[in-house]
Amino acid sequence: MSKFSHLSPDVIEMLDLPVNERATFCKTDRWIGYTRATQILNQLNRLLTHPKSLRMPNVLIVGRSGNGKSSILERFCHWHPIQITPSGTPIAPILRIEMPETPDESEFWSTILWNLGISHRERDPAPIKKREVKSTLQYAEVRVLAIDEFNNLTNAGKIAGDLLAAIKGLSNDLKISIVAAGTQTAINALNSDPQMKSRFEPAALDRWQLNHEYLRFLASYERLLPLAEPSNLASREIAPKLYGMMGDTIGGTVKLLKAAAVQAIETGQEKITSKLLDNLDWVRPGDWEEVARRV
């Protein structure tokens, strides 16, 4: 067995880098295909091959903040990039946008246009922008419109229903599927239009539990951290500690692992230990109130 069998082969090379470069590598986002993410991605892939029909199926990815929604959308887009046909026409299977913070219809169409790289006058009336959106989506053969931060729809107040109707109209006219992603409030956003809601299948990202799947995630992540010695993150000593610190979202666990790995590199310990975690300069989410009181 090689000395660095706890690392994936491309990470072993990173061990020779200077400390600051190794630390930067630790902070870079990585992708691990954990079971639930793979299931949801399969669900999304099925939308791309769904025949164009009167009622196109939609998916709502829902989960708390930091639990991997945007990362799944990013992965989905990564798998289905824009392609250019030999005649020079672009084919974009997926268009990904973010729902504006306090959206109205005009801003929504502008967001799509900017994401398509189309400059336009923001002050143009909504119907003009909408026409341009439709023709461009058709031209680029977009099959799925992915809308992140769908929960922002609830900030639209009374006009949320109109926006939802606009999205439904777009899906009906072009026969494209909608993939929305958002926190729990995204479900409320759909309540104003039961017909639209019935077209959505929920894809929930539950809170993580300290179970086999969590241990598997830790073991996979360890292979991506350029530390010279094994930390055995999935061990009985370390895993419950990591979980207890911030384990119920994937983002919490990853943030913690990145910080711990950087510290292990900078202090020369070369592995994440229980003691290192105890001494980590780390603000737990609940500690913010304490911080606010102190300053």
Ligand SMILES: Nc1ncnc2c1ncn2[C@@H]1O[C@H](COP(=O)(O)OP(=O)(O)OP(=O)(O)O)[C@@H](O)[C@H]1O
């Ligand atoms: N499959 C994955 N493999 C490795 N790390 C991941 C994965 N998914 C998410 N992460 C990590 O978790 C962090 C939070 O994920 P993400 O931004 O996707 O959450 P979110 O649900 O969109 O949060 P928010 O609701 O706040 O937008 C990411 O920055 C990334 O570091």
Ligand SMILES: [Mg+2]
């Ligand atoms: Mg997000």
